Amino acid sequence: MTTAGLRAARAVAWSVLPAELVLVVCLVAGVRVPAPVLSGAEALVAAVLVLDASVLWRLYAARRRAGTGRRAAVRSAVGALVPVALRRLVVHEFRALHSLGLWVLRRRHRVAEGALPVPYTAPQTGVMYTFAFVSALETVVLALVIPWPLVHAILLVVGVYGVVVVLAIHAACVTRPHLVGADGSLRLRYGALFDLRVPASAVASARADRRFPGGGPIRVDEDGALDLAVGGWTTVTVELTEPVEFVRPLGRRGSARTLRFNADDPRAAVAALATPAPPLTPSPAPPLTPERTAPSSTPDPPA
Secondary structure, eight states: OOHHHHHHHHHHHHHHHHHHHHHHHHHHHTOOOOHHHHHHHHHHHHHHHHHHHHHHHHHHHHHHHTTOOHHHHHHHHHHHHSOHHHHHHHHHHHHHHHHHHHHHTTOOSSOOTTOEEEOOOHHHHHHHHHHHHHHHHHHHHHHHHOOOHHHHHHHHHHHHHHHHHHHHHHHHHHHSOEEEOTTSOEEEEETTTEEEEEOGGGEEEEEEEEEOOOSSSEEEOTTSEEEEOBTTBEEEEEEEEEEEEEEOTTSOEEEEEEEEEOOSSHHHHHHHHHSOOOOOOOOOOOOOOOOOOSOOOOOOOOO
16 A cells, blocks of 8 residues: 555545535534435445545555554554544543543542552642533533424534533543652653653652643643643642653654643652652561471489
């Protein structure tokens, strides 16, 4: 499969999506669409699906001929056809829904034994709950106002799913806190969107430092420092001995030598980074006593 053919398959697939969306909106709004237009649109979608399936099969067959296993070949073919950003968005959404289940069960995601969880959701909790309430209220109002049954059902499903997604995003942040390992390592997370591991040997210093970097929650400033802000501000700054690489939510890579993140209790996080817990040493075993192999001799009777 040539690179030009792969790009053409992607371009055709992405060009059909807006046209299909416009057609769905027209049908939902009650606009009368001529039968030839509907038939042509459905035929176009079917052709795109056949084209994508053909490209996917060719990529899979090429990987198999190269000696790749079945699972690896499928993963490689899908990775070549589907854009990285789209794959990561789907993965993030599934992880957020999984976090919603963990939140209901009052569990956390992969907190190792001896690690210190560092929550960071306090600045955004009120905003997320307000957003969820407004979304639910909007769903109810639209359901009462719109008279058309089809439009009513579609907006109801979309509204309920929007509320679930908002709660899932917040649940991902609650169940995936930052972690300070027992050895002084650091793991920075922002829900299901971001995950960065820093070994203990790379941590030079840490201090409580309140900053308002502005912009999005994940950004790199002019000095190469990574800001992982919550509610628009950070509370802890970590200086590293060497740059560490990270992956942005949509797949772009970067590196930073200074990390700034938010912690609900910055002093506890700084203290844990400054004084890692000592390794556990097993207590010495008691000395072994020789077993008795023969009965003791009987003392002689007194004279």
